[in-house]
Amino acid sequence: MSQNPQARRYRAHLSQFSTSILQTKNPWVVAFFAFSYPGFGHLLLHRYIAGFILIIWEMFINGKANVNLGILYTLTGNFGEAKEVMDERWLMLYVGIYMFGIWDSYRTTVDLNKQYILADREDASLRPNAMGAWDINFMDKRKPWVAVTWSALFPGLGHLYVHKVIAGFFIFAYTVAIMYFGHIPEGIQYTMLGKFSEVKKVVDMQWLLYLPSIYFFILYDAYNSTVDYNLLFEKEMKKFLRENYQKNKFIFPF
Template sequence: MDTKSTGKNGRYYRAHVSSFNTNVLYLKTPWIPAWWSAAFPGAGHIIHGSYAKGFILFLWEFYVNVNAKINAAMVYSFTGQFEQAAEVINPQWALLYIPVYIASIWDSYRKTVDINKLYILAQHEKIPIVPYNLSSLALNFLDRRQPRLAAIWSALMPGMGHLYLKRLPVGFFLLVCWMVCSYYGNLLPAIHLLLIGNFKESISTLNIQWVLFMPSLYGFSIYESYVLAVEYNKLFKQEQYDFFKNNYQSLPLKLRKYT
């Protein structure tokens, strides 16, 4: 946040509105980011707005999981094909996977607790929010958003709900991840075969190693876009309230009685 534009310096800010993104502090249940980190490492950190760590963990999940064949082994295990699961998994990569996976869950939980404390301090300090950012490349501003519409866009194509909310880094990142998983998972050819009635061929076309990434990506995109829309609306209302209170509401205001 640009403290010069607020006219007041402070330690803790509730939000940062940049040209390409709006990052906001809000209270979260610590188990929710931890759960999303368990579903897909890095997702919990993206919820916090820690994009660098979240994106790196996302890429790590793709790279190590694909080399370890963990998703494929999980599918074989769930269907009772334990011998095939043991054959397909790569123990060397799988052993590298486990420590980082656990650390991702723990770190997202720990960070949620700390961010909740920062949110309380920021609410107490009440540094003015800059609702508008204009640069030579982009424009971003606080506005009312429709949470259901954000969720619908994410359901149609993961990442689009975040683009609707002007959360461009996450939006484009999720969009690219979904496209990569769809391509390597052979999702669209499988859907085409399903629509023309070739059910067995449709299932055999899928690459289960890549397809198993998609439910977590899909659910996370819908969930976070909806929650962010709700929090952005709260931030917009708070900024409006603070502005009118500080600039137009006089403390000794008295209403005259008309008879």
């Protein structure tokens, strides 16, 4: 939300449920997360609709093609079983959209980096809060390690801490579904009791293999989002103080 209707580009947009922000990112990092899990690269760029669609598609098509089981058997050297377990009819549909997610994440990052440079030079004013009937969102300084800690405790909580409500709730619900269908809480319970043979019987590896990518992503995204929002807060505060309290004849040091 902006206070200047004449501005052409803005660095950020505050809504009740989230803060979308332009910030320079390494295209290869974004592409890597899209490679690790389709949709994650788009979430890093605050492109939530595209990200959610790709994530849901990944869960559907991966389950039909048994890609995770194929990866597991390949890594353990059981190439024959990997070939048998994977469904080639669904696998052919998996490849194209998987590659698109990586390419589109990289391409969009390059374009948004250019948009950020233009928006930063324009330095349009921003409203530091957004209030509505459902929620209140405001720019503030937050601690990255707190976001990482909550994310490590359970995916989605770190995003709620930095007020990425939509993404946080989606990740939270998505992780709950994976843990439920994979019988992961039961596996954790048997592991704590030392019943490792029972763990192998009860845990569904097709679902379990989703978790490493999810955890790695949410830790990085929670930390990175907190840093970006802190930088946005500082820039908005500097602009406000400069325009309202700084003398017009002040000479900037070069």
